[in-house]
Amino acid sequence: MKNIYILLLTFFVSSITIAQHIPGNKQAKSILILNAVAHLGNGKVIEKSAIGFRDGKITIVTQANSIDVTKNKFDITIDASGKHVYPGFIAPNSTLGLVEVDAVKASDDESEIGEMNPHIRSIIAYMADSKVVETMPISGVLLAQITPRDGTISGTSSIVQLDAWNWQDALIKENDGIHMDFPRIYRRTGSKFEPGYLNVNKEYLNQIDKISLFFANSKAYLADAPIKKNLIFDAMKGLFDGSQTLYIHANNEKQIVDAVHLSNNFGVKKVVIVGGYEAYKTIDLLQKNNISVLLKRVHDMPEYNDEDVNLPYKMAKLLTEKGILVGLENSGDKERMNTINLPFQAGTCAAYGLDKEQALQLITSNTAKILGIDSQCGTLEQGKDATLFISEGDALDMRTNKISQAFIQGRILNLDNHQTKLFAKYKAKFNQK
Structure with missing residues (x-):
């Protein structure tokens, strides 16, 4: 126990030794x-x-x-x-500000206990003065969708700008949607270091039945005037009246098909597929139901041995050329720190088939439309927020992405952060004669 207190104290002291942003x-x-x-x-x-x-x-x-x-x-x-x-880049499906240090449990607020948590609001756990958050503007990422994790229904996300004193100041759109992690068809054994075999999830149909029952009970509750308020069922109202989006986290073709059919059966108004690794196999279904896709991290290897090694890089083009509205998301290993590479993922999509301006739309106007904030940001147009930045060169290329000035809602940002300060400190050390 003593060691834990020492670790927490060390973290606290180190966090105040460098001037706060x-x-x-x-x-x-x-x-x-x-x-x-x-x-x-x-x-x-x-x-x-x-x-x-x-x-x-x-x-x-x-x-x-x-x-x-x-x-x-x-x-x-x-x-x-x-x-x-x-225009400022937008990072959807992000846990920025929800976890500060993975090894310190007290700084981890990305998930809650339970399977069905539509009433959980991620925004109240968002830490606006996170050390990780303050590094984002130096690559052009100025907005993010703060999203909970774990469980079948993880909770609600909210959209923030990344230069604020607290979560209230940061808000762009509160409780924009509910996130559901759809049951997986297969389960992989082993670890990420030594992957094992893919095994069929024998509980798949039972898990879908549980989701269906939850949706049915929610609709039944909302259809009447309940004597006793049920916060969990009440939180589902936005999915049925169209005020919120259902973000379905699914990658496999069958997952996507089953998820769309389930949402249609219960009259969910707005659906977005998050991950969408095999979304290119379900084009007709997505088109018919006007469903957008937030593609999983494209800087990745193919899922299966017999796939094109460049498939992840090409997915944005495969969907875009068929008229599907596509954005990029960055969940996965070290996702918070890795968010700074979001523009370079768009650059990779440009290198593998998309026009450079189409690739830019993946992290600006397309994502703004998917998140329902396109009337406010996502493009440089009269009447929209002055959330933008100036780059020395091509912002989708890591060699020339050098942000000289950035603005959020017209406010000039201080681009200094603990990383730039440490860089300057040790650059000076090695420049000494």
């Missing part, structure tokens, strides 16, 4: 970014652009030579010649 102040001065290559996030590009914003909202998106700077007076003008401007 301070969120930016509300935009007070209007800003105009001139002459950058503007990637609007909707497939369009303006080579020499003028992007202006006031009071946190974008007011001008046009060619630089078409704006009269004397008439359209801005307090601050940034000459971004030779640079690129992008």
